[in-house]
Amino acid sequence: MTPVKHIVFDIGMVLIGYEPDVAFRELIPDAAERKWFLENVCTSAWNIEQDRGRKWPEAEALLIAEYPDHEHNIRAFRQNWHMMITHSIDGSVEIMRKLIADGHDVTMLTNFASDTLREAWERFPFLTESRGVTISGDIGLIKPDRAIYDHHVKTFGVDPAATLFIDDSPKNVVGAQAAGWQSIQFIDPDTLRTDLNKLGIQV
CATH class of the missing domain: 3.40.50.1000 (HAD superfamily/HAD-like)
Incomplete structure (x- = not known):
């Protein structure tokens, strides 16, 4: 070698x-609901595209179009990002x-x-x-x-x-x-x- x-x-x-769950504990108090949101809406596969260079407004718009009822929590991912670290x-x-x-x-x-x-x-x-x-x-x-x-x-x-x-x-x-x-x-x-x-x- x-x-x-x-x-x-x-x-x-x-x-x-890095713990995304932390940023949603107040917004989504129910643990099962919070887990569902992070596994089905703001997923790791969605977030990795921001790591690849996709801008947050585009990323949020894509999810909001698919999950309009979750708009507030989708936008909270970036807004509360500091809590994840x-x-x-x-x-x-x-x-x-x-x-x-x-x-x-x-x-x-x-x-x-x-x-x-x-x-x-x-x-x-x-x-x-x-x-x-x-x-x-x-x-x-x-x-x-x-x-x-x-x-x-x-x-x-x-x-x-x-x-x-x-x-x-x-x-x-x-x-x-x-x-x-x-x-x-x-x-x-x-x-x-x-x-x-x-x-x-x-x-």
């Missing part, structure tokens, strides 16, 4: 928590900062809408501390498509074989491996620390 020279972090559920994952942030301090080449690669990531930057400045970030919403590409990994390689001049990607999503881990990267699934900070140590990266 090629020694790791570049370390690439995902953001959501690796460095910051519940916390920083401090153990991961500590690891990332240690890697940077020790001189490792650290970047980020994330599926994130352009506007919401910039909102997250304001709240969590550590998201701007790496050498740079590939934002899906800025370039119209999303993980696990091969093209986004190749774009990151070209943008940041990394060697795929010497690049380690850290992501909580198994399909994104597999996507990175298909692009010729090394990759590990994020479980929690302690497991990440162990996985990095196994690769000879002390944190």
